[in-house]
Amino acid sequence: MKERLESIKNEALRQIQESDVPEKLNDVRVKYLGKKGELTTVLKGMKDVAAEERPRVGQLVNETRAAIEEMLEETKAKMEAAIRAEKLKNEVIDVTLPSKKNMVGHRHPNTIALEEVERIFVGMGYEVVEGPEIEYDLYNFEKLNIPADHPAKDEQDTFYINKDIVLRTQTSPVQARIMEQGKLPICILSPGRVFRSDEVDATHSPSFHQIEGLVIDKKISFADLKGTLEVFAKELFGEDTKTKFRPHHFPFTEPSAEVDVSCFKCGGKGCRFCKGEGWIEILGCGMVHPHVLEMCGIDPEEYTGFAFGVGLERIALLKYEIDDMRLLYENDIRFLKQF
Ligand code: DAH
Numbered sequence: 001m002k003e004r005l006e007s008i009k010n011e012a013l014r015q016i017q018e019s020d021v022p023e024k025l026n027d028v029r030v031k032y033l034g035k036k037g038e039l040t041t042v043l044k045g046m047k048d049v050a051a052e053e054r055p056r057v058g059q060l061v062n063e064t065r066a067a068i069e070e071m072l073e074e075t076k077a078k079m080e081a082a083i084r085a086e087k088l089k090n091e092v093i094d095v096t097l098p099s100k101k102n103m104v105g106h107r108h109p110n111t112i113a114l115e116e117v118e119r120i121f122v123g124m125g126y127e128v129v130e131g132p133e134i135e136y137d138l139y140n141f142e143k144l145n146i147p148a149d150h151p152a153k154d155e156q157d158t159f160y161i162n163k164d165i166v167l168r169t170q171t172s173p174v175q176a177r178i179m180e181q182g183k184l185p186i187c188i189l190s191p192g193r194v195f196r197s198d199e200v201d202a203t204h205s206p207s208f209h210q211i212e213g214l215v216i217d218k219k220i221s222f223a224d225l226k227g228t229l230e231v232f233a234k235e236l237f238g239e240d241t242k243t244k245f246r247p248h249h250f251p252f253t254e255p256s257a258e259v260d261v262s263c264f265k266c267g268g269k270g271c272r273f274c275k276g277e278g279w280i281e282i283l284g285c286g287m288v289h290p291h292v293l294e295m296c297g298i299d300p301e302e303y304t305g306f307a308f309g310v311g312l313e314r315i316a317l318l319k320y321e322i323d324d325m326r327l328l329y330e331n332d333i334r335f336l337k338q339f
Contacts, residue, residue, distance in 0.1 A: 001042075001049065001057050005064045008038050012068045016075050025076055032068055039065055106337040110209060110328060113316040114191055117211055120235045124228065126189040126213065131174035133193050137164050139173035143295050144252040152251045157197035159206075167195035171212035172252060175288070175307055178214065179296035184303065185217035191312065202324045209312035214288070216298065216305030222255070222287055225306035229259055229285065236315070237264040244279060253286020253307055273321070280318060283310040 012032045019025045032038050042061055049057050118128055146152050156169040174190040190212040198204040215224070226245065233241045242262040250256040260281050263274035270276040285308035290300035313325055320339050322328070327335055 001053075002060060005042065005060050008032065008042070009064045009067055012038075013071055016068075016071050019075065019079075022076060022079055025072055025079070029072055033065060039068075103333075106333065106339075108328070108331075108336060109316040109320050109322065109339045110312055112339060113319055114209070114211070114312055116236065116319075117232075117310070117312075117315065118189060118191070120232055121189045121213065124231065126187050129174065129178060129188050129190050130192055131168075131171065131177055131190060133168055133195070134161065135166055135168040135173050137166055139176045140166050140168050140170070143176040143292065144172050145289050145292050145295075146251045150251065159195050159197055168192075169196050170194055170309060171210040172307070172309060174212055175214045175252070176292070176296050179216065179293070179298055182297055184298070185215075186305065187215050187217075189213050200326060202326065205313070205325055205329060208325075211310045211312055213285075213308045213310075214305065215307075216288065216293075216303050218303060220287075220304045220306060222306070225285060225287065225308070228306075229283070229308065233259075233261045233282070236319070237261055240264075240267065242268065245285075248284060248286075250284055250286055252289050252292045254289045256284065256286035259283050259285060259308075282314065282318070283308055285309070 012028060015028045015031075016025065019028060030037060034040070039061060046054060046057065046061075122128065140158075141147070141150075141153055158169050159167040161167070171190050171192050171194060174188075174192070178186055178188055178190075191209065192212075193207060194210050195207050198206050200206065213228075215228070226243075230243050233243045240262075241264060244260040244262075245257040246260065248256045248258040258281055260279035262268040263271060263278055263280055265271050265273040266278065268278040270278045274280050285306065288305040288307050293300040293303060293305070313328060316322065316328065317325060
């Protein structure tokens, strides 16, 4: 019996030593100490042992069990410590490593220019409002004095959704929408995206941005328009900037003008930047056509007003001296972060 117990013990200890994972230790425990384990089997055989031998054999069995248990516990503790150490080693944080840089984007030159224009006009009491990019032909053309079959309609290469709905070709339809609401006086600025069926090149894009301005009140005159745009030009391009109003035609304004500013690079002498002209064209404007006022429910005998439309990209390209519009749409961070 003694030898049997001895060999059980040695066999168990050997298997414990050979175990490399806690699961195997558990198998050993079941095999030797479990209900159907080898030691239990020995205990069950005690009835065959002579009565006077039993206490000694019992003690031997207990000692064997204790030895195996102790070894199991010890090995388990060692194994768990090793596993924890390995885990800690794998999860170690090297605080001396350079940190991962969070790539923060950069405001787009269009956005910077827009915020600058908004700041100037909000400072003069304008409210910024937005209109839909998908617009009725009625607002985009008809109510702006551009009836069907009018040649002016041809000038804007329009994306039609159907015969009544277009991707707006200009921000001017917002004028009609605001006037129709009938709340007077009006003093608004309306920036937004517009669309034209144009090929992409250095100065064209099928989608670009405009900023529309509209002021309607009693006794608004061309002098107000001139004064407003003069302040705008000086704020945007510098105190010495001069403005020039050239007669032009827009269907929704009468009279209409295009506005040039003196070149802020050469001060008007003529340089490469202004193509030797000394002047740079920046926007279109005029006094709101009486017919437009009427169509939008405003009495032209009582109210007058002015409107203007600026190309946002044009402002951004000029202000930041960018010579190709396509750069604005490529979203290359190396380009964008220069502004
Ligand atoms: N909508 C015109 C365009 O896209 C720009 C414009 C000119 C707007 C004169 C106006 C204006 O409000 O009065 O070419």
